[in-house]
Amino acid sequence: KRFVILISGRGSNMQAIVNMAKNREDIEIAAVISHKPNSAGTAWVAEQGVATAELLHKDYPVREEYDAALRDLVLSYQPDYVILAGFMRILTPVFIEPFANRLVNIHPSLLPSFTGLDTHERALAEGVKVHGCTVHFVTPVLDVGPIIAQGMVPVLASDDADTLAARVLKVEHQIYPAVVDYLSRDLLSVNEQQLVEYKEDV
Ligand code: GRF
Secondary structure (H helix, E strand, O other), X not given: OEEEEEEOOOOHHHHHHHHHHHOOOOOEEXXXXXXXXXXXXHHHHHHOOOXXXXXXXXXXXXXXXXXXXXXXXXXXXXXXXXXEOOOOOOOOHHHHHHHOOOEEEEEOOOOOOOXXXXXXXXXXXXXXXXXXXXXXXXXXXXXXXXXXXXXXXXXXXXXXXXXXXXXXXXXXXXXXXXXXXHHHOOOEEEOOOOOEEEOOOO
């Protein structure tokens, strides 16, 4: 299976996925595309011999025009799945529609709690005792979509947003490669109720 990964900057989730894929004949990372110039992730993954591209939204004043250009660029790699990994842009249906149920994202909270930004600060402010991350199929509604996998972490009394974010990020690096593995083995489907079904217990 061929995957294209979209990143914005650091790309630590992308790195976790690329490292897992190195040992897998059945997984090809066709390209890593960044919407910011010279991102750390782009440099690292180019070293791994993976094709990279940059599509800068500052070159496209109209959001839909950017999304159309991004759609065409991603399609040129003929991916089976598109992975958003720390991709900090809101995508419109112009991009989402052609990849329906083949486009996934990771969000740093236990959805449906804490959609949107600043999830760790908000989790602390609410006093939740468990927090985590969610990998889901992307639909036109932001941070909503069939949930594929979640990872959970405890919230400690000593936590601030940084310590909590770091604990969540470690779990992100475990569940995202696992989801790429499930996708590469065709283990997932979305049913009529828009719920993800696994073809076997994973
Ligand atoms: C992560 O917290 C992820 O949940 C969010 O972007 C952050 C950065 O991820 N989507 P990465 O290091 O760029 O993969």
